[in-house]
Amino acid sequence: MWVLWTILGILGVFLIVTLVRAAFWKPEAVNSEPLPEEAVDVEKYRRDLSDAIKIKTISNVDIEKVDWDAFQQLHALFRERFPLVFENLQCEDISLASLLFTWEGTDPNLEPIALLAHQDVVPVAAGTEGDWTHPPFDGVDDGEFIWGRGALDMKNHLIAVLESVESLLAEGFRPTRTVYLCFGHDEEIVAAKTSGAGSIAETLQARGVHLDSVIDEGGAILNLNAGRILNKKLAGVGIAEKGYADYRVSVKAKGGHSSQPPAHTALGEIADVIHDLEAHPFKATMPAFVYELFTKIGKNVSYPARLVTCNLWLFKPLITAIMKRIPPAASLIHTTTAVTMAEGSPAANVLPQTASVTVNFRMMPGTTIQNVEEHIRACVRNKAIGVEYLKGKEASKISPTDSRSFKILETLCTRTNPDMLVAPYLVMGGTDAYHYEEVCDCIYRFSPFVMDTALLLTTHGTNERLPIVCMGDALRFFKRYIRMMSAE
Numbered sequence: 001m002w003v004l005w006t007i008l009g010i011l012g013v014f015l016i017v018t019l020v021r022a023a024f025w026k027p028e029a030v031n032s033e034p035l036p037e038e039a040v041d042v043e044k045y046r047r048d049l050s051d052a053i054k055i056k057t058i059s060n061v062d063i064e065k066v067d068w069d070a071f072q073q074l075h076a077l078f079r080e081r082f083p084l085v086f087e088n089l090q091c092e093d094i095s096l097a098s099l100l101f102t103w104e105g106t107d108p109n110l111e112p113i114a115l116l117a118h119q120d121v122v123p124v125a126a127g128t129e130g131d132w133t134h135p136p137f138d139g140v141d142d143g144e145f146i147w148g149r150g151a152l153d154m155k156n157h158l159i160a161v162l163e164s165v166e167s168l169l170a171e172g173f174r175p176t177r178t179v180y181l182c183f184g185h186d187e188e189i190v191a192a193k194t195s196g197a198g199s200i201a202e203t204l205q206a207r208g209v210h211l212d213s214v215i216d217e218g219g220a221i222l223n224l225n226a227g228r229i230l231n232k233k234l235a236g237v238g239i240a241e242k243g244y245a246d247y248r249v250s251v252k253a254k255g256g257h258s259s260q261p262p263a264h265t266a267l268g269e270i271a272d273v274i275h276d277l278e279a280h281p282f283k284a285t286m287p288a289f290v291y292e293l294f295t296k297i298g299k300n301v302s303y304p305a306r307l308v309t310c311n312l313w314l315f316k317p318l319i320t321a322i323m324k325r326i327p328p329a330a331s332l333i334h335t336t337t338a339v340t341m342a343e344g345s346p347a348a349n350v351l352p353q354t355a356s357v358t359v360n361f362r363m364m365p366g367t368t369i370q371n372v373e374e375h376i377r378a379c380v381r382n383k384a385i386g387v388e389y390l391k392g393k394e395a396s397k398i399s400p401t402d403s404r405s406f407k408i409l410e411t412l413c414t415r416t417n418p419d420m421l422v423a424p425y426l427v428m429g430g431t432d433a434y435h436y437e438e439v440c441d442c443i444y445r446f447s448p449f450v451m452d453t454a455l456l457l458t459t460h461g462t463n464e465r466l467p468i469v470c471m472g473d474a475l476r477f478f479k480r481y482i483r484m485m486s487a488e
């Protein structure tokens with residue numbers, strides 16, 4: 001009997017603790033004092049972005065296939081639209097079509113900051129051109145959206161940075177810290193061996209530059225509308241990005257004519273390999289920043305969801321277990337495995353002499369390319385497999401959330417809109433910022449554009465478009481960021 005009472009007693013204590021924590025755990029007080037007004041010219045930004053989208057700066061793994069004239073045209077557009085930038089900043093051509101602008105600060109003792117953006121865009125998938133409401137390279141401005149490839153990734157951000165600097169120059173502003181504008185030309189080439197961003201970072205490193213902070217794409221401001229539970233905007237600031245690795249796993253067999261097959265062909269054996277890989281996902285753990293993300297959101301949700309989110313210490317295993325079953329959530333807490341390509345014999349009546357699958361892994365910070373190979377060898381029962389590393393890049397380091405620049409990002413967001421939650425985030429794809437780890441410890445991936453998740457998903461897809469309503473705030477954001485980083 002005492003066992004039952006003990007269990008009930010423990011449960012009771014847990015219940016009281018969770019209720020008390022939920023009741024007293026209030027959202028952190030945020031600085032919501034309105035910021036001084038900032039003059040912005042949204043009409044000009046609309047025209048410039050629309051014209052930038054018309055220039056097809058599509059990158060390609062094969063540099064022979066890149067239309068380099070397009071990049072020259074984009075640079076010419078920059079010269080025409082941002083004369084003060086070219087007059088006051090030093091502009092250098094780096095690598096094939098990257099640009100490095102240096103805006104000299106008044107105090108050489110302060111560490112410089114860098115604003116990154118890439119000039120290239122992904123192509124439109126063949127056969128989908130007709131699905132677009134407005135053609136992808138017409139830069140149509142219909143009064144509600146700017147349509148086209150690059151409207152979200154990331155000519156919007158690139159042009160916003162230039163507009164903001166041009167505008168600050170027109171007002172006679174001069175930064176105390178040196179400001180670098182670093183515009184790569186081939187960000188969309190996954191795991192490229194050489195890259196424009198890499199060359200810019202090497203140039204800075206060779207000059208002995210160490211940056212205070214870097215801002216690049218990767219996070220956005222999402223509308224969180226979960227009925228009565230939560231109604232906020234979430235500014236996800238990417239403080240790290242996942243690694244990437246492609247491996248080919250193969251098995252060999254005798255081959256021969258398909259009229260006399262063995263019980264399992266090489267492709268049959270490969271099916272077992274696929275099964276083993278999918279049956280043994282990487283272990284899920286909740287990293288500190290995911291915990292921080294949930295805590296931030298959790299303090300702002302209403303009952304009864306609040307009971308769980310305010311007691312993560314207790315519910316962490318449960319939440320992790322639930323997240324594992326939801327692919328977008330699962331990708332935040334473990335290294336993912338995706339078997340994407342398979343190859344067998346070249347003809348229907350030929351037994352394969354070798355069969356293979358290509359597997360794409362996205363690693364959590366802390367899991368290396370080498371760890372992935374060890375994982376493959378450990379979980380596949382067939383020890384005669386061949387494991388070939390194709391390409392990849394390690395996961396990034398994790399940037400701190402207590403740095404000056406992170407705090408400024410946070411203040412800027414909450415002072416623009418007190419309903420905004422700012423939280424660290426893990427970026428799934430790669431960004432140019434990855435190349436700056438040697439010259440900077442505080443790398444933040446964040447685009448100050450407010451949107452719905454559905455719209456964000458048009459990135460790299462059909463009908464990519466930017467809501468015009470969010471353009472003014474983006475300009476104000478960059479102007480204020482440069483001012484605030486200069487003031488401290």
Ligand SMILES: [Zn+2]
Pocket residue numbers: 118153154187217
């Ligand atoms: Zn991008």
